[in-house]
Amino acid sequence: MSLAMSNITRRFGQTEVLRGIDLDVAKGELIALLGPSGSGKTTLLRIIAGLDWPDAGNLSFEGQDWLLKTAAQRKIGMVFQHYALFPHMTVRENIAFGLTVLPRAQRPGKAQIAETVQRLLTFLQISQLADRYPSELSGGQRQRVALGRAMAIEPRVLLLDEPFGALDAQVRRDLRRWLRSVHDSAGITTIFVTHDQEEAFELADRVVVMNGGVIEQIGRPDQIYDHPATPFVARFLGLTVELPVVMKAGRAEAAGFDLTALPRRALPEGPATLFLRPADIQPVADPAAPFHLTEISSTGALLRVVAESDSGCRIEAEVPRRDGHGLETGMNVSLCAVAGQIFPGLASQRASSPVAAETTPHALKENRL
Numbered sequence: 102m103s104l105a106m107s108n109i110t111r112r113f114g115q116t117e118v119l120r121g122i123d124l125d126v127a128k129g130e131l132i133a134l135l136g137p138s139g140s141g142k143t144t145l146l147r148i149i150a151g152l153d154w155p156d157a158g159n160l161s162f163e164g165q166d167w168l169l170k171t172a173a174q175r176k177i178g179m180v181f182q183h184y185a186l187f188p189h190m191t192v193r194e195n196i197a198f199g200l201t202v203l204p205r206a207q208r209p210g211k212a213q214i215a216e217t218v219q220r221l222l223t224f225l226q227i228s229q230l231a232d233r234y235p236s237e238l239s240g241g242q243r244q245r246v247a248l249g250r251a252m253a254i255e256p257r258v259l260l261l262d263e264p265f266g267a268l269d270a271q272v273r274r275d276l277r278r279w280l281r282s283v284h285d286s287a288g289i290t291t292i293f294v295t296h297d298q299e300e301a302f303e304l305a306d307r308v309v310v311m312n313g314g315v316i317e318q319i320g321r322p323d324q325i326y327d328h329p330a331t332p333f334v335a336r337f338l339g340l341t342v343e344l345p346v347v348m349k350a351g352r353a354e355a356a357g358f359d360l361t362a363l364p365r366r367a368l369p370e371g372p373a374t375l376f377l378r379p380a381d382i383q384p385v386a387d388p389a390a391p392f393h394l395t396e397i398s399s400t401g402a403l404l405r406v407v408a409e410s411d412s413g414c415r416i417e418a419e420v421p422r423r424d425g426h427g428l429e430t431g432m433n434v435s436l437c438a439v440a441g442q443i444f445p446g447l448a449s450q451r452a453s454s455p456v457a458a459e460t461t462p463h464a465l466k467e468n469r470l
């Protein structure tokens with residue numbers, strides 16, 4: 102194990118912003134810390150970096166207690182969203198900086214520093230920028246240089262805090278692929294903070310979903326995407342339709358819905374909540390069904406379709422445009438769910454949710470449909 106954290110707890114005044122974090126990171130792994138603003142991602146990163154200390158818990162690296170070491174002793178490379186490159190230094194000088202300020206005993210000779218920098222410039226595909234100043238670089242180029250600067254000291258761990266947060270979407274996508282290939286070649290254990298799920302899922306070997314100072318779920322991107330472990334993760338990953346259902350012999354049932362495509366689940370009989378992505382709901386024409394289409398609008402490749410029951414239950418679905426031929430407002434439909442996640446009991450609903458939380462599936466059937 103490369104990095105091991107257990108029960109990391111951090112309070113600011115009365116507020117506990119990290120509440121018992123347990124996380125192991127393997128050597129060479131790329132981990133994304135994903136969560137909404139204020140969930141504690143940066144605080145955790147700062148503790149790993151040695152810029153802050155926990156009130157309780159343990160942090161070790163390859164068996165060494167890192168809480169006994171200073172930031173410099175941990176040998177960490179960091180990149181932030183707004184990394185301040187030195188404006189009066191060229192790219193080459195910026196990348197060399199971390200090496201030139203090492204204590205004399207550890208500092209490589211001038212020729213060796215120049216060689217290291219040249220190797221990094223080539224490796225990071227930024228040789229053409231070597232003699233430019235930061236003001237002559239785009240935002241994306243600056244972040245590439247910032248990574249070069251962080252990597253020059255041959256860090257044991259790389260910590261990246263929203264490094265692409267200030268860049269536009271296309272540049273972010275390019276940099277993500279570039280970072281993944283840099284990581285695959287260099288193999289440095291890396292922790293990456295983001296609140297952008299696409300970024301986390303595309304980049305990381307494992308994603309750590311944080312909320313309110315706790316870890317809600319750790320897993321490979323596809324595991325988390327397909328099987329969110331908690332209602333929070335489900336909502337955060339876009340399963341925004343929350344439907345009260347009743348479990349019968351492992352199957353979920355709800356009036357007006359065809360849920361037979363969902364696999365059986367080993368859940369207790371009775372009320373449960375089904376979380377769905379709008380793209381996993383297919384309206385199917387059915388004159389006897391309780392829903393009718395009230396809105397159809399195009400977002401380009403997708404049709405956004407709203408289905409309502411007479412009693413006011415409102416469900417939004419997204420249908421690929423090519424599958425939406427024949428859908429018309431006013432037509433009666435049943436709603437077929439092709440994927441979803443079920444949690445026992447009735448999950449607390451947000452104000453915008455279609456059906457009130459306390460409505461049992463039975464009541465839904467009787468009162469609303």
Ligand SMILES: Nc1ncnc2c1ncn2[C@@H]1O[C@H](COP(=O)(O)OP(=O)(O)OP(=O)(O)O)[C@@H](O)[C@H]1O
Nearest residue numbers: 113114118136137138139140141142143144145296
């Ligand atoms: N030095 C501090 N003093 C007091 N409160 C702090 C301090 N640093 C962070 N906090 C609080 O701790 C909580 C977690 O902050 P943190 O920056 O770790 O969250 P985050 O998930 O990284 O959020 P963001 O994505 O917005 O950066 C927030 O409520 C923040 O206000």
